[in-house]
Amino acid sequence: MITPYLKNVCVGGEIGRRLEMALRRLLREDEFPIRKGFTATPYTLEYLLADLLWLPSNGSPCGHWAADESGRYINVLSLLLPYAGSLYPEKLKNEIQQRLERAVNGVLPLQRPEGYFGKEREEGKIYRDHTSGHNWLLRGLVEYYKISRSEKALSAAKKLADYYIKTHSLWTTAEAMKDIEEGEGKAAYVYSNYTHCIDGLVNLWQATKEERYLELAKKIGKLVKTFEHAVHSHHFLSTLRGIINLYIATGDKFYLDRVEKEWEEISKKGTLPTGGVPEHYLSWTSDEGCSEADWAMINLYLWTMTQKTKYIETAEKVILNHLFWNQCANGGFSCNYGGGDFRLGRMGNHIPGKRNEAYWCCSMHCCFGLSEIARHIFTYDENTVWINLFNDLSSEFRMGDEEVKLEIETLYPLKGFLKLEIESRNSFELKIRKPQWLDRENVNIQVNGKPDKVNLEDGYMTVSKKGRRLKVEMNFPLQVRVESPEISPFIYGKSDFIHNSGKKLILYGPSILRPVEKVEDSEIIIVPENPEFRVENGLLHINLFGVKTEPDIEKKEKWHRIIFEPISQETFNPMDMTVYLHKAGVRS
Structure with a gap:
């Protein structure tokens, strides 16, 4: 199954609107009061480099996760830059390019001879926060290389990954492998601070085909703890995303089976009625937008690999409910830090009537998540097009040897209306998802203007495209x-x-x-x-x-x-x- 190249997809509707809001947020420099005498101004260069230069007065409240914010920023802007005119207006492209190059050029000179960035480390000591942040920078540098072909960025990524290889044994000790580090303010100091580097290592192997990076990813993949030891959801779910990439790279079903097994445990024990997940599995009173984005992406990826309906249904639930709830009016993303308690069915804000934006992580990571969601509105192979999420979209893509034009128009989830128009010379099957809560007998489908009874199998309704043009209208009640x-x-x-x-x-x-x-x-x-x-x-x-x-x-x-x-x-x-x-x- 293929997820479309977003350069060929124009996304509108709610996903398109929210993604553009999220991107525009990352291009603004709003000042935030943090504490008396201290303000932060994301996403200035000074702000992005503060955790590497150890300048907490210029950075965020979480300024000790070295390279975390610069890495996330480089990652998401690198992913979005190629899609001007499809995911966001063309006129924003130059600004994204300038900010991206400024961030990369600011980070690269801060790499130390050992391979890591920023503050000097004590040899033989593990740094959970620094390592977690560096994982994001590793991924970001590789994504930047993919769009720029910058040998400097690739060289820096390789040097950082080689540092991981040299220090891997530090992370195999009993002390390092503790579920969580004890002490005040250590709620996110967990073993998966290290293991979520799998994602970046696999990306680097894909860019270089140098086997040592894939071999390290495999070694770390065997060390990943189970859900019962997860503690901090964002780090654990980011690790699972890496294992999915490891499966794609190797074809070893061990990795897919592992993620599916963890999915079952998370679904039974670790999800909320909103479809989302809490921030921390030792405390249930807060969430984190990053985790909701991760959970949505994992379900979308598992759907493309298995076509099991439970994954796409879970993805829609968390996207349309918990993830969208996390987005602020300024386009950034937030958390439930305002006295709410999920056990009581409550999510709240610190300041009455105002979201408390988590600009230091969620605003960047959820923008990345929205871009991945946009890629999965429809998927296809040589014989089939799947409509997975109902959202306005237009696309031109190649299916086998033929060009296909696809238009999706919908009022969902406000009203139960979906219209699809497809133009292509080849014949194939069109599969439209039937939401799990919707009874088949309540769905009215017209194919080329005539009522049609379509087959329903594995949660999807199938329409055969035989002529050059196919028009499908679907009406159903939202009750x-x-x-x-x-x-x-x-x-x-x-x-x-x-x-x-x-x-x-x-x-x-x-x-x-x-x-x-x-x-x-x-x-x-x-x-x-x-x-x-x-x-x-x-x-x-x-x-x-x-x-x-x-x-x-x-x-x-x-x-x-x-x-x-x-x-x-x-x-x-x-x-x-x-x-x-x-x-x-x-x-x-």
Whole structure:
């Protein structure tokens, strides 16, 4: 299965809008107060180099993860630069180019003779934070080389990877392999600080075909710990992305089987009702946009390799709900650091009505994630085109020896409408995903203007393209429904599990809903059979009702209106607290 080259894909719709917002955020230099007498200004050169020059007064609150921010910045801009005019306006290309070259030219002179960057290290000592940051720089330098063919960047990447080879034995000791380092402020000091370098090592091998880099990646791949030892989700999930790349590079099914096994454990024990994951598996009160992006990407990659429906369904759930909830109005990405607790179905903000942007990592990594999501809206091989995510798109690509033109137009997830137009001389199968929550009998499909009953298999509806042109229109209802989420005792603990097991999700199609005003925990939410809704300026509002007591359910005069909206609209309507689980017997 092939994921399209984004230079040939013009992405619109919500994914396109959010990706452009995220990119524009990375090109601005907004000043943030951090503490008394200290402000940070991402993404100036001084800011990006501060953790390498050990200048905490110029950097972020997380300024000790050497090369982390410069590496992430170089990585995402290198990935996006070639796609001017398809993922973002052409006029932004020069600015991206200038900022990218400025960052690379600032970083390269800071490489030490040993191969690492920045502050001098004590020989024989492990540096979890520095190593984790350097992993991002390794990946970023290779991505920059791919688009620039800069021998200086490639040489620096090789020198850094050779340093990993020389110091690998340090990471095989019992001390280094502890699940987590003890001490205050060490919540993210974990063994996967090291193992997520697999991603960059495989990328470097792909660029150079020098076997020593792939061999080291294989060695580290055998050391990766299981989910029970994961602790910090972003580092663990980044490691799994690397193992997927290792499978692609080697074809060794051991690596694919390993990721699928970990997926099962994460799905059973480590996911939230939103489809996302917490930041830390020892504390469940915060999330991290980076982890949500990783989890979405892992599911998309597993879908392309296995065509197992559970992966693409999970991807859509986390993308349309938790990941989009994490995006701020300025285009950056945030975290639940405002007093919310996932065990209570709450996600909040530090400052009432304002997102607390995690510009030091999430804003960059989630932009990378959105670009990967855009690549998976459709996929194809020589005989089939799969429509995986419903989003506006136009593309021209080669399928075998023929050119294919594809247009996707949709109102999803606001309305159940999808239109596809395909032009090509060859014949092939078009497979359109049927969302898991949607009953097949409620789907109306017209093929070239005529009603058609299509085959449904493995979650996809198949239409055969035989002529030069194919036009498919699909209409289906988006209904408000109630679900009882699976809540793992592993996350919630025995007492909390019992306390929360009766809570409900309210959804509109794929979108988890929240009330736009405060609702008491004791409130009983009533979901009418055909609730009124309106869409204004691209935002959805649905009228549900609430009552104070059980007897009031039968007394319509006691009902009072409560407006609900998708939690993804947090980007455009930031609230003090998002409440997405409702304990008091949701009724329909």
